[in-house]
Amino acid sequence: MFKELNPLFHSELRLGIMSLLLSVEDADFVYIREQTGATAGNLSVQIDKLSKAGYIEIEKTYKGKVPCTLCKITPEGVKAFEQYVDALKSYIHFKDE
Amino acid sequence: MFKELNPLFHSELRLGIMSLLLSVEDADFVYIREQTGATAGNLSVQIDKLSKAGYIEIEKTYKGKVPCTLCKITPEGVKAFEQYVDALKSYIHFKDE
DNA sequence: TAAAGCAGTTTATAAAATAAACTTGATATC
DNA sequence: GATATCAAGTTTATTTTATAAACTGCTTTA
Numbered sequence: 001m002f003k004e005l006n007p008l009f010h011s012e013l014r015l016g017i018m019s020l021l022l023s024v025e026d027a028d029f030v031y032i033r034e035q036t037g038a039t040a041g042n043l044s045v046q047i048d049k050l051s052k053a054g055y056i057e058i059e060k061t062y063k064g065k066v067p068c069t070l071c072k073i074t075p076e077g078v079k080a081f082e083q084y085v086d087a088l089k090s091y092i093h094f095k096d097e
Numbered sequence: 098m099f100k101e102l103n104p105l106f107h108s109e110l111r112l113g114i115m116s117l118l119l120s121v122e123d124a125d126f127v128y129i130r131e132q133t134g135a136t137a138g139n140l141s142v143q144i145d146k147l148s149k150a151g152y153i154e155i156e157k158t159y160k161g162k163v164p165c166t167l168c169k170i171t172p173e174g175v176k177a178f179e180q181y182v183d184a185l186k187s188y189i190h191f192k193d194e
Numbered sequence: 195t196a197a198a199g200c201a202g203t204t205t206a207t208a209a210a211a212t213a214a215a216c217t218t219g220a221t222a223t224c
Numbered sequence: 225g226a227t228a229t230c231a232a233g234t235t236t237a238t239t240t241t242a243t244a245a246a247c248t249g250c251t252t253t254a
Contacts, residue, residue, distance in 0.1 A: 001132050002113045016099045019188040035098050042243050085189055091116040092182050094191035139212050
């Protein structure tokens with residue numbers, strides 16, 4: 001009846017991160033924090049989880065002398081996101097936008 | 098950028114309960130348990146939360162001599178569900194089904 | 195060179211999901 | 225007609241999760 005919802009996506013912040021990264025080549029920590037409104041601590045933890053799951057890739061670089069954490073969605077991340085959306089449809093009937 | 102996701106809906110089981118109740122006049126405890134695959138304990142807790150939020154109404158009746166807990170979505174529940182779906186759309190682009 | 199800021203991490207706390215154990219009453223069994 | 229069994233839930237306890245607070249290391253500014 002209802003498909004399983006991947007718990008990694010079923011979290012407001014992580015869903016926001018993934019949604020953001022899906023629409024963009026890559027994004028840095030500060031940008032994601034601003035867009036999602038998350039605290040740095042929370043974002044750090046959630047990014048780590050997504051990274052460990054293989055859904056995003058982290059690259060630690062510098063912008064001049066300032067550290068910069070770049071995030072990029074992986075193909076597995078894209079696939080898992082699509083599956084999550086598909087599972088959601090078993091709960092919700094979306095009308096066309 | 099991203100709309101807030103009502104945490105009462107953003108739970109797999111509660112979302113399932115609400116989705117189910119949305120499609121049906123009312124449903125009893127056992128039926129919901131079967132359809133969602135939830136354990137009785139978990140279902141009891143989640144139904145209670147939805148009820149306290151005013152999203153569903155509980156009526157304790159009997160089916161013959163056997164107790165029967167009937168659940169029914171309220172107008173506020175319907176409205177909140179629609180808002181949840183709307184908020185989801187800020188995270189996810191749904192194509193027509 | 196002290197103070198203040200930025201980028202991010204680690205740790206501690208609060209909240210949530212879930213399962214296990216229990217209660218109550220009904221039915222079936224000996 | 226006691227006793228075992230089962231169904232429908234509830235309560236309690238445990239685990240997981242989300243989140244914020246506190247911290248680290250480096251940089252810039254006063």
